[in-house]
C-alpha cells in the first residue's frame with residue numbers, strides 16, 4: 324500500500340524587509356528541501372526549534388501556502404496540479420487544527436455555525452437537522468458543554484476554544500489532520516482527554532495525523548515516528564520511542580536535554596546551545612547547525628549533510644560520524 | 652530579597668454578568684508575590700487563571716466583568732498602592748511600567764499594523780520618555796536578548812511575519828522594556844520550543860536576580876513549574892484548591908484535583924509506556940461557573956467524595972507544613 328502523503332524536496336521561501344532600505348526585501352528559505360512520508364493511520368510528530376518551519380510545512384500541505392519547490396503526493400495525486408472539483412475533494416480529506424485558537428475562530432459566528440461550516444462547504448450532512456445532530460455529537464465528543472453551540476468564541480477559555488477547533492476539523496471527516504500545537508493551550512487533564520480522543524479517533528478511522536508540537540513528552544506518547552527540524556531543514560527522522568532514547572543528531576540531543584522535568588533529571592545534564600542562532604538571511608555554509616553544534620568539525624562547513632540512514636529505520640543529517648549517537 | 656512582598660492579592664473575587672447568567676470566574680483568591688521569586692498558577696482550563704491576572708491589571712472586559720470583592724496591593728518603592736481603588740488614569744501609569752503582562756495569545760496584544768520594533772520602542776517612549784532613536788536601539792537589543800535571530804532585521808517585521816515562538820519572544824521583550832517590578836506571564840512559553848523555553852526561563856531568572864522583579868507565571872506545564880517556581884497555587888472552578896511549595900506538592904499532592912492533574916500527564920520522556928496507551932484523564936467535565944454547587948466544586952468528579960463534601964463550602968486550611976488544601980480528606984489523599 325502506498326503512503327497517504329509523500330512530500331519530496333519541499334521548499335518555501337519568504338521575503339522579509341531589509342533594515343534601513345525602506346521598501347526592499349530579502350528572500351530566505353523557511354523550508355528547505357524537506358522530504359518525508361506519512362503512512363495511512365500513522366501519527367507522525369514534527370518537532371524542532373521555534374521558527375524552524377514546522378507550521379509552514381503544515382500550511383503547504385493544506386494549501387494555505389504555495390511552495391516554491393518540491394512535490395506533494397496525496398493518495399497518489401499531485402497536490403500542485405489538482406484543480407476544480409478534484410482539488411475540492413482532496414482538500415476535504417486534509418484538515419488543519421491551528422496553533423492559535425484565538426485568531427482562527429470567527430468571533431462573530433456562534434460555535435455551532437463554526438463547527439457546521441466544513442459540512443456546508445463540503446456538502447456533508449445536507450439536511451439541517453442532520454447537521455445539527457452532527458454538531459452536537461462533535462461538541463460532545465471533544466468534551467464541550469451542550470449549550471456551547473449557541474455561544475460565541477469569546478465566552479470560552481483558551482483551552483475550550485482549542486476544542487472547538489478540533490471539532491471543526493473533525494466535521495469534514497478527514498483522512499489526514501495537520502495538528503499544529505493542538506494541545507499546548509490545554510490544561511493537562513483536558514489534554515489527557517484530547518490525547519485519548521485523538522488516539523481513539525485515529526484508531527477508529529485509521530486517521531493519519533501530522534502532529535506539530537514542542538512538548539516532547541506528548542510527542543513520545545502519541546506519535547509512531549518523529550521528524551526533527553532545525554532552521555528549515557530536517558535533521559533527524561525515526562521511530563519516536565527509539566529516537567527519544569537514543570537520539571542520533573547533536574541537535575536532537577540538545578533538544579531532549581532541555582525538556583523540563585517534574586521528577587527525573589536529564590541523563591548527562593542539560594546541553595546548553597551556545598553561539599548565535601544563524602540568521603536565515605546568511606546561513607552558514609555546510610551544516611546549518613554547525614555554528615551551535617558542540618560536535619562540529621572542519622568537514623561540517625564543507626557540504627550540506629544529506630538525511631541518510633544511520634541505523635535501521637533511523638535517518639540523520641550529520642557530517643561527523645563521531646557525533647552520531649554520542650552519549651557525552 | 653525573597654521575603655519582600657511586592658504584590659498582595661487578598662480575597663479577590665470576579666464575576667461576569669450578562670442578562671442570562673452570572674459567571675463566578677474567580678472566588679476568594681489570595682496569594683503574594685515576593686521580590687525575585689516566581690509564583691505559579693496552574694489548573695483546569697477555565698478555572699480563572701487568566702481572569703485573575705486581568706483583574707490584577709484591571710483589564711476585565713467592562714461592563715460585564717467586575718471585581719466583586721477583595722483587593723490587590725502593589726508595594727511600590729514609594730509606598731503601597733491599592734490597585735483595586737485606583738482611577739483608570741492612575742492605573743494606566745502602572746500598566747507596562749510597574750506591572751508588565753505577557754498575554755496568553757501574543758497576536759491579540761501585538762498590533763498588526765506596527766512593526767514589533769516600533770511597538771517595543773513605544774513602550775519605553777511612553778513610560779520612560781526615551782527618544783525615538785534610542786528607544787528603537789533598545790528594542791533591537793531586547794529582541795536580541797530574548798534570542799530572536801537577525802534582531803536588527805526582525806525589528807522591522809510585522810507580527811504576522813514572525814513565527815509563533817518569535818511573537819511570544821517579542822512579547823517578552825516588550826514586557827521587559829521598562830524593567831517592571833512585577834511581570835505577569837500568562838502561558839509565556841507555550842509557543843516556544845524547549846531549548847528556547849529553557850533560555851527564556853534562564854533569562855527571567857537572570858532578570859530577577861538583577862532587578863528583584865517578582866513574577867506571576869501561569870502555565871499548564873508542570874515541568875516548567877518545577878523548574879522556575881518557588882510556590883504554586885492550583886486552581887479549580889475559580890478557587891485555589893491547593894497552595895504551597897512546588898516541589899512538595901508534586902511529590903505529594905493533597906487535593907484530589909491536584910492528584911488527578913499529576914496522574915493525567917503523559918509519562919515523562921524516557922518512560923517505557925507503549926505509544927498511545929490511554930492516559931488517566933479526570934472523569935467528568937469542568938464545573939459550570941454560572942451554576943456552582945453549594946459544596947466542594949470538584950466533588951462531582953471526585954473519587955474521594957463523601958456526603959459532607961456536598962453540603963457546604965469547604966475551607967482552604969493550612970496543614971502543619973504550611974500547605975493550604977481545600978479538602979476535608981486532605982490527610983488521606985496524600
Ligand SMILES: Nc1ncnc2c1ncn2[C@@H]1O[C@H](COP(=O)(O)OP(=O)(O)OP(=O)(O)O)[C@@H](O)[C@H]1O
Nearest residue numbers: 337353373374375376377378379812813814815816
Ligand atoms: N508570512 C510570512 N512572511 C514572512 N516570513 C514568514 C511568514 N510566515 C513565516 N515566516 C518565517 O518563516 C520561518 C518559519 O516559520 P514557522 O511559523 O513555520 O515556524 P515554526 O517552526 O512553526 O515555529 P514555532 O514553533 O515558533 O511556531 C520563520 O523565520 C518565520 O519568521
Ligand SMILES: Nc1ncnc2c1ncn2[C@@H]1O[C@H](COP(=O)(O)OP(=O)(O)OP(=O)(O)O)[C@@H](O)[C@H]1O
Nearest residue numbers: 478479480481482667676696697698699700701702
Ligand atoms: N468576557 C467573558 N465573559 C463571560 N465569561 C468569561 C469571560 N472571560 C472569561 N470568562 C469565563 O471565566 C472563566 C475563567 O476563564 P479564564 O480565561 O480565566 O480561564 P483560564 O484558567 O485562564 O483557562 P485556560 O487555561 O484555558 O486559559 C471561564 O469559565 C470563562 O468562560
Ligand SMILES: [Mg+2]
Nearest residue numbers: 377378422815
Ligand atoms: Mg508554528
Ligand SMILES: [Mg+2]
Nearest residue numbers: 481700701755
Ligand atoms: Mg488562560
